[in-house]
Amino acid sequence: MRKLTVEQTDTAAYAADSTIRTAIEREGLLTHIDFVADITPSASLDGVNQPDGIFRLVQNLRIMGGSQTYINLPADDGAQGGTLLHYLSMEDGYSLGHSDGGIAAPQLTNFHMVFPIHMGSRPRDMYGRDNPFDLTAFIPAGNESQLNAEWITSGGDVLDDATTITVATSLGRFVLHRVVGTEAELKAEMARQRVNLPQEAGITGMYPVWSARSYANVGATTDFDAEQIDVVVGAFLKRISWLSQDATATRTLRAQDEVTRIALKVPGTSEDLFRARLQYQYRNTGLSSITNADDAAQTFGNNVPYGVHSIDLRARAQTIPGYDYGLDLRAATNGSLRLGMLITAFAAGDDTLYLFERYSPYYLALVQ
Secondary structure, eight states: OEEEEEEOSOOEEOOTTOEEEEEOOOOSEEEEEEEEEEEOBSSOOTTTOOTTGGGGGOSEEEEEOSSOEEEOOOOOTTOOHHHHHHHHHHHTTOOOOBOOSOOOTTTOSSEEEEEEEEOSSOSBOTTSOBOTTOOSSOBOGGGOSOOEEEEEOOOTTSSOSSSOBOGGGOEEEEEEEEEEOOHHHHHHHHHHTTOOOOOOTTOOEEEEOOEEEEEEOOOOOSSTTSSEEEOOOSSEEEEEEEEEEOOOSSSOOBOSSSEEEEEEEETTTTEEEEEEEGGGGGGGOOOOOOOOTTGGGOSSTTSSOTTEEEEEOGGGOOSTTHHHHOEEOTTOOTTSSEEEEEEOSOOTTOEEEEEEEEEEEEOSOSOO
16 A cells, blocks of 8 residues: 655646636545645735735635536635635644745745645544545545546736736646555555444445535624525535625625624524634634735734634534534435524625535445
8 A cells, every 4th residue: 555645747727717627647545635826926925915815816626526526615706715725724734835925036936825625534643743644535536537626716816906927837736645555455544544434334435525605695684593504414514614705896805793603503403503603713713824915014913814714513423423524414404404694794795605514425446
């Protein structure tokens, strides 16, 4: 058995307002992808990087098999899907993901932003170390008839009005982490990692089926029943995440005064699995780089990711597989779990981006 980290040869040539498709190498079990946006800005980013500009390089990043979408982000033209992915990566223990923003030769002539996508549920091992070969979930790349990444971009001015992206020398690179071996070797490695699969006949592993939704806020609310969305069911649900944003004309901005309280409701029992003001969640919030046009005047503003929150459902699971995969909603019907929200401030055009990180059982042979 081999655990391999490979930067594949095929890259994604940047283009503004485009869907850029790149074939992903189909070998072994794909456990983690680091997508590296290698961008040449038209000028130095010092002092001219708009809020979240460096994270907006990704409007959406989809990983798609022959008949299955594995990874998907909530997408809008403001490209805050990449911002949500960045802060979720921070929550999972990854670092800033970028180099020094000052673009000046000979130190730097281009800029790199890394977006980690971890397929499984344990981005860190039991000792807190990076765990790129985690087999709690994987993309069965070797069994796919085709496997593609789609990098969806917004305009070339996502960084700043004045500093734009130089198309000819900007691209995306894919660093693939995969486990390759025989059926017996892969099963032995999963046992060594103590992967807790559902105890049902024929299940050989789990794979990610992320689902996303962009929701247009309706108005200010004072109770959780006034504005609700259905939670996506039909799989294990590990984490629900969302990003609230104002309706700004050029680049949508994160906002902390819109969705201010959330309730995860079970309509059939009138029970709330989660109900809280969102301020308490800042206990889990790490700092990020200051990304504001006037960051020189900031003390600590804008490096705290307000407007981005998540609910981890693994701790609420009642079964051993749920400790890794969250709530088992495979048999749930649409509407059996709902998110109610209190919206304090509202203006026409405000919306919230939701991401549901889900897992489904895999029944085929690990190697074919």
